[in-house]
Amino acid sequence: QVQLVESGGGLVQAGGSLRLSCAASGRTISRYTMAWFRQAQGKEREFVAAVPVVGVIWSGGSTSYADSVKGRFAISRDIAKNTVYLQMNSLKPEDTANYYCAAARTTGPRTTPGDYDYWGQGTQVTVSS
Secondary structure (H helix, E strand, O other), X not given: OOEEEEEOOEEEEOOOOEEEEEEEEOOOHHHOEEEEEEEOOOOOOEEEEEEOOOOOOEOOEOOEEOOOOOOOEEEEEEOOXXXXXXXXXXXXXXXXXXXXXXXXXXXXXXXXXXXXXXXXXXXXXXXXX
C-alpha cells in the first residue's frame, strides 16, 4: 500500500505559478502510474496530468496532460525523494480547485479516477483574477 500527502497549494494571482508536491510512503512511486486530478466546487473530479511506471513509455510520450493544462503544467517525479510534483504556470481562475495526487497499479495512461487505487487528501489551489 502507498500513502500520499499533497502540499504546496495556496492563493495566487492569475498569471502566477505554484508547485505542488506529493510525498509518498509505504512503496516506491517507481512502481505506480502517478497522476494529479482536481475537483472544483460542484464539479466532478477531473484528470490533470500523469506519469507512467518507471520504464514504461506511453504511445503519446513520457507524460500525459489534459488539454486544458497542456503547455502550462508539468508533472515530474524524484524517485530518490519518492515525490511527485506538479509545476503550474500561467495560472487562470478556472484552475481553482482542490488538487489530488493519485497512484495506480496499472501501467496504461489512465485518466479516470476509478482507475486509481490510492489517493491523497488534496491541497487547495485558488487563483484570483
